[in-house]
Amino acid sequence: MKIALLGYGKMGKIIEKIALSRKHEIVLTIDNENLHELTAENLQKADAVIEFTMPASVISNIEHCFNAGVPIVVGTTGWYDRLDEIKQKCAASDGSLLYATNFSVGVNIFFHINRLLAKVMNNYPYYDVQVEEIHHMQKLDAPSGTAITIAEGIIDNLSSKTDWVNVLTTDDSDDDKNVKSEELLIESMRIDSVPGTHTVIYDSEVDTIEFKHTAHNRNGFALGAVLAAEWIHGKKGFYTVDAMFDFKS
Numbered sequence: 001m002k003i004a005l006l007g008y009g010k011m012g013k014i015i016e017k018i019a020l021s022r023k024h025e026i027v028l029t030i031d032n033e034n035l036h037e038l039t040a041e042n043l044q045k046a047d048a049v050i051e052f053t054m055p056a057s058v059i060s061n062i063e064h065c066f067n068a069g070v071p072i073v074v075g076t077t078g079w080y081d082r083l084d085e086i087k088q089k090c091a092a093s094d095g096s097l098l099y100a101t102n103f104s105v106g107v108n109i110f111f112h113i114n115r116l117l118a119k120v121m122n123n124y125p126y127y128d129v130q131v132e133e134i135h136h137m138q139k140l141d142a143p144s145g146t147a148i149t150i151a152e153g154i155i156d157n158l159s160s161k162t163d164w165v166n167v168l169t170t171d172d173s174d175d176d177k178n179v180k181s182e183e184l185l186i187e188s189m190r191i192d193s194v195p196g197t198h199t200v201i202y203d204s205e206v207d208t209i210e211f212k213h214t215a216h217n218r219n220g221f222a223l224g225a226v227l228a229a230e231w232i233h234g235k236k237g238f239y240t241v242d243a244m245f246d247f248k249s
């Protein structure tokens, strides 16, 4: 396949390596220095685009791909308040988009088990639940997209929680978080160069159940994004990464 990369930062560079190792060709690489090369003509050289940039750039990059008629895989997080609008634009332009808050296979297994666990915990109301995420200091958005998906998985399946709230801390302090009982706390921490750690914590007076995913590096995210580009090639429509997995409960 011919792939275009939008964003050539930490993720873009690893995606390039993995795409080449899977015998794909990188036909276009766009970063801040060569934005003028982001034209429909250049995008149309690719069978699919993989986009890992930043929250402020992603919407216009998606629109460029819809206008050029090229499928786009979106890894950038921090834009989900615009999901409905983008879904409509995808339909109106007969476009193709697949996005994920996290492309790693391990995290998508984690998402699935998290939903099942939340269902089970309805029977045990003396446990309260919260979500913790830890990322590197350069991360622009909080909470992480992954933590939002985890929180939505809990809220959809656990009747005691109706909404999530986020607290961003730079240390592990135990300050009063002031969270209502029906609110699900997502605690975000930013520490050095952590690639991404997510924990769901069910706590009672007598014990604690912790369910945790730790990314050791970024390779799993990058491989998932390349697999997504292979998956969306030749398809039309608006998809989440769930479409690539077949979890049976």
Ligand SMILES: NC(=O)C1=CN([C@@H]2O[C@H](COP(=O)(O)OP(=O)(O)OC[C@H]3O[C@@H](n4cnc5c(N)ncnc54)[C@H](O)[C@@H]3O)[C@@H](O)[C@H]2O)C=CC1
Binding pocket: 006, 007, 008, 009, 010, 011, 012, 030, 031, 032, 035, 052, 053, 054, 055, 057, 061, 074, 075, 076, 077, 078, 100, 101, 102, 103, 104, 221
């Ligand atoms: N969905 C997933 O599995 C994952 C998502 N991410 C998300 O991906 C995004 C990028 O992450 P990193 O690569 O770590 O960030 P990074 O900061 O290392 O790289 C982003 C790059 O995008 C470039 N850029 C900014 N605006 C651009 C534009 N309009 N067009 C082209 N390039 C542009 C920047 O110059 C930078 O080189 C973040 O939103 C992060 O949260 C990161 C890892 C996994």
Ligand SMILES: O=C(O)C1=N[C@H](C(=O)O)C[C@H](O)C1
Binding pocket: 077, 101, 102, 135, 139, 140, 143, 144, 145, 146, 147, 195, 196, 197, 221
């Ligand atoms: O910014 C990152 O690095 C990551 N972002 C994604 C997120 O917001 O969940 C995925 C992964 O955790 C790394």
